[in-house]
Each structure stands twice: as structure tokens, then as C-alpha cells.
Amino acid sequence: MSKVVIVGASMGGLRTAESLRRSGFAGEITLIGAERHPPYNRPPLSKELLANDKDLAAVAFPIKEQELGAEFLLGEVATSLSLADQFVNLASGKSISFDYLVAATGLRSRQISFPNDLRSGRFSLRTYDDAKALRKAVTPGSSVVILGAGFIGLELAATLRKLGCAVDIVAIESTPLAPILGEEFGAEVQRRHEAEGIRFHLQRTVDDLIGEERVEGVRLDDGEIINCSILIEAVGSLPNTEWLEGNELDLTNGVLTDQSLRGMCEDGTSMDELFVVGDIARFPYSHHQLAPRRIEHWNIPIESAKRVGREIAHYSAPGSVEDFVMGEHFNPLPSFWSDQFDMSILSYGEPKLADQVTLLEGDLATEFVFGYRKKGELVGVAGIGMRREVNKLRGEIRL
Amino acid sequence: MIKINVDMEKCQHYGQCVFEAPEIFKLNDQDKLEYLATADDSERANVQAAADVCPMQAITIVE
Numbered sequence: 001m002s003k004v005v006i007v008g009a010s011m012g013g014l015r016t017a018e019s020l021r022r023s024g025f026a027g028e029i030t031l032i033g034a035e036r037h038p039p040y041n042r043p044p045l046s047k048e049l050l051a052n053d054k055d056l057a058a059v060a061f062p063i064k065e066q067e068l069g070a071e072f073l074l075g076e077v078a079t080s081l082s083l084a085d086q087f088v089n090l091a092s093g094k095s096i097s098f099d100y101l102v103a104a105t106g107l108r109s110r111q112i113s114f115p116n117d118l119r120s121g122r123f124s125l126r127t128y129d130d131a132k133a134l135r136k137a138v139t140p141g142s143s144v145v146i147l148g149a150g151f152i153g154l155e156l157a158a159t160l161r162k163l164g165c166a167v168d169i170v171a172i173e174s175t176p177l178a179p180i181l182g183e184e185f186g187a188e189v190q191r192r193h194e195a196e197g198i199r200f201h202l203q204r205t206v207d208d209l210i211g212e213e214r215v216e217g218v219r220l221d222d223g224e225i226i227n228c229s230i231l232i233e234a235v236g237s238l239p240n241t242e243w244l245e246g247n248e249l250d251l252t253n254g255v256l257t258d259q260s261l262r263g264m265c266e267d268g269t270s271m272d273e274l275f276v277v278g279d280i281a282r283f284p285y286s287h288h289q290l291a292p293r294r295i296e297h298w299n300i301p302i303e304s305a306k307r308v309g310r311e312i313a314h315y316s317a318p319g320s321v322e323d324f325v326m327g328e329h330f331n332p333l334p335s336f337w338s339d340q341f342d343m344s345i346l347s348y349g350e351p352k353l354a355d356q357v358t359l360l361e362g363d364l365a366t367e368f369v370f371g372y373r374k375k376g377e378l379v380g381v382a383g384i385g386m387r388r389e390v391n392k393l394r395g396e397i398r399l
Numbered sequence: 400m401i402k403i404n405v406d407m408e409k410c411q412h413y414g415q416c417v418f419e420a421p422e423i424f425k426l427n428d429q430d431k432l433e434y435l436a437t438a439d440d441s442e443r444a445n446v447q448a449a450a451d452v453c454p455m456q457a458i459t460i461v462e
Contacts, residue, residue: 015451041456044455059456062459298454302451302452335415337454339411344411346413386430387412387426387430388414388426388430391414391417391418
């Protein structure tokens with residue numbers, strides 16, 4: 001009987017285990033999670049959980065333990081892997097053997113280092129513990145500086161503003177979200193944030209932190225000083241792949257995979273016993289002639305887990321032909337959403353690939369839909385409101 | 400038969416479920432979710448997929 005070890009016990013890991021069982025896999029499944037918490041849903045961390053100070057139960061995924069029949073090793077960090085000898089080493093000293101390994105270790109927040117590298121008063125948001133720590137520090141009237149004007153930064157700005165904080169956003173781009181959704185879309189989002197009292201400091205970076213024991217402010221590259229008691233870094237994330245080093249895998253920006261999500265070596269061969277799930281998978285396009293990419297949207301762990309579970313169940317089934325490769329190219333449609341103040345943004349595809357951005361329906365001041373085309377083909381769609389219109393176009397996207 | 404429950408306090412009407420189980424879920428003319436509260440067992444896999452992709456994790460199959 002085969003044994004599958006899944007490193008990463010968040011949504012991607014859990015969904016992989018579920019997919020294995022639904023695909024008839026009857027062997028052992030072990031999930032190894034660095035966090036001490038059982039799998040939970042991350043998107044509410046910057047919104048409902050932070051706003052209402054809810055506990056883990058509000059975001060934990062329901063698990064049918066009997067049906068799943070999986071062993072969870074939580075609070076255990078994988079430190080190294082031997083693919084050749086098929087075992088993974090944990091920081092606790094344990095060594096776990098496997099027939100198939102699933103790498104689903106996700107991302108961590110990127111941290112900036114400053115000359116005055118104070119720790120106290122500094123936050124980021126990736127985990128439940130991060131969200132609780134931030135909530136504990138926030139009081140109505142707190143002055144908050146957020147570095148980064150991506151989705152996490154903007155959602156946090158909205159939530160904290162509603163909690164009564166003064167919020168300043170410092171970001172390198174000239175318009176928030178413009179690199180992802182285009183100039184016009186981003187400018188409208190900025191306008192709506194400003195109408196709620198959010199202050200933007202764009203095309204700016206932070207030179208240094210101000211304070212003795214804890215953060216009391218930041219100094220920008222143009223010399224401006226913003227006082228704050230809370231500094232949040234929302235400047236992107238890094239793939240957790242260090243534990244995979246030393247196995248000749250291509251670990252450039254995540255883990256390179258083939259079209260079936262098997263891990264690939266630097267020499268271009270696929271590893272039959274290593275599959276990659278979630279944000280760390282750098283997988284190839286099926287349609288466009290572009291370099292393989294990672295996608296950090298919420299539905300990618302779900303889609304990749306579903307595929308990998310089926311794939312491993314197939315390979316490990318008695319009597320299965322060993323060199324059988326599932327023909328279908330893994331080609332998920334990225335989807336993402338974001339709630340900020342009264343705005344609810346919904347998007348499909350990869351709008352940032354576009355060479356042409358067009359307002360398709362609605363008007364900027366209320367509800368609208370943008371279409372994103374590359375060489376004339378639809379690669380993405382995004383809107384505020386107008387759900388049915390956005391949903392209608394998703395079938396036309398080619399990636 | 401399976402019973403389906405959508406927590407309408409959580410639901411934000413993103414309509415992701417509609418693509419996984421179009422026989423069960425739809426967005427009406429006001430962009431609000433409508434769904435069938437019971438379905439044949441043959442819909443179980445689709446409804447489970449709909450529950451998995453729900454951004455708000457608002458859908459449950461009541462056993």
C-alpha cells in the first residue's frame with residue numbers, strides 16, 4: 001500500500017488529501033503543517049476575522065476525520081528532503097518516509113530590513129496568529145502605516161479604517177493595483193479609498209523606521225515623516241521551498257512543474273514521486289508561449305490539489321500502467337475577489353498579461369467590467385459589481 | 400437525496416458555485432444567489448466542488 005506525505009497542512013494540503021480519498025486512494029496519508037492550527041481559510045484574515053476579532057473556529061475548514069483517514073502532524077516544520085531515499089526530515093528530529101510526496105508549503109510574507117530594524121510595532125498578515133497579533137495591537141484612533149498597495153494592503157486599509165484607525169499607505173507604484181488591473185481600474189479604487197479617508201504616498205519607499213524601542217513612525221525617501229504606532233508590511237510573499245534544496249529541483253521562484261504538476265529537475269526531467277500544489281507551483285501555460293508562472297490566487301491550491309490527488313491515486317492504483325501520463329494539461333482559470341469598503345472586486349484569468357485594456361460595460365463611478373486582451377485574445381476580466389457580466393465572460397478567457 | 404445549506408450571512412453572491420453545480424445554484428436578476436435546498440445524490444460531487452470553491456465557505460452539505 002502506498003504512503004503519501006503532504007508537506008503543508010493548509011487549504012492545498014487538505015484538499016489534496018480529500019481528492020486522494022475521493023479518487024479511491026486507500027493508502028496512508030500524512031499531512032505535515034508548520035502552523036499549530038488545523039487548516040483554515042486565509043482570505044477572511046484581512047477582513048471579517050480582523051474586523052470582528054473572531055477566533056479560529058470562524059475560519060477553520062470542516063474536516064470529516066473518518067472519511068479523510070489522514071494523520072496530521074501540526075507544528076512540525078520540514079527542514080530537508082531526500083527524494084532519492086524518499087524521506088523528509090522535520091525540525092523536531094523526526095524522519096518521515098513516503099512513496100509520493102506533495103509539496104504544498106505555500107508562501108510567507110516578505111519582510112523588508114531597515115537600518116533601524118525595530119521589531120516592536122511591526123506586523124504582516126499571512127497567518128491566523130498574524131491577524132490576532134495585529135488585532136490585539138489595534139485600537140480606535142491608532143495610526144497605521146501600510147507598506148504596499150496590493151490586495152492585502154488595500155483590504156487591511158479598509159478594515160482598519162472601519163475600526164477607527166488613521167491609515168497611510170506607502171507604495172512604490174504610481175497607482176494602486178495598476179500593475180494587476182490597469183491604470184483606470186486602479187485609479188478608481190484609489191479614489192474610493194481616498195473618499196473614505198485613506199491617505200496614499202505613491203512612488204515612495206520607506207528609508208528608515210523612527211523610534212527607540214518600538215516603531216513610532218517612518219521616514220520616506222523624499223524625507224517626509226509619517227508618525228504611526230503600527231507598521232504593516234504588505235509587500236508580497238516568498239515561496240517556502242528551502243526544504244526542497246539539494247534534490248536538483250528547479251527552485252527558481254517556487255518549484256517548476258510539468259503540465260501534470262510533477263516537480264521538475266534543472267535538467268528538465270519530471271520526478272514521478274514529487275507533486276506540487278498551490279502557490280509554490282510554477283506551472284506551464286497551455287495556450288500562450290510564455291514562461292511557466294506561479295499564481296497566488298485562492299483557487300489555485302484547490303484546483304492543483306484536485307488534480308494531484310487524482311494523479312497520485314491513479315499512479316498508485318494496483319495494476320495501473322506505470323508510464324501512463326494523464327494527457328490533460330493542468331490549466332486552471334485563476335479567479336480572485338476582494339472586498340474593500342463597499343467595493344467588491346471579482347476577476348478571472350490573468351489581466352496583467354494584457355496588452356490592451358478596455359472598459360466593456362458600466363461606468364467607473366458605479367459598477368463596471370474591464371476586459372483584458374493579449375494579441376486580441378481575452379486573457380482576463382475584472383469588475384466592481386456586475387457579477388453576472390463578469391461571470392458571463394469567464395468562458396471566453398484563454399490561458 | 401442530499402440537503403444543501405448556504406449560510407446567507409456569509410454568502411457574498413460571488414457566484415463561483417454556479418459554475419460547479421449549475422443545476423443547483425444561480426444568480427438571479429439582482430445578482431443574488433438562489434439555490435435548491437435538496438438535490439439528488441448524483442449532484443453530490445458537484446455540490447461538494449461548489450462548497451470547495453466558495454470564497455466565503457458558506458455552503459455545506461447536510462448529511
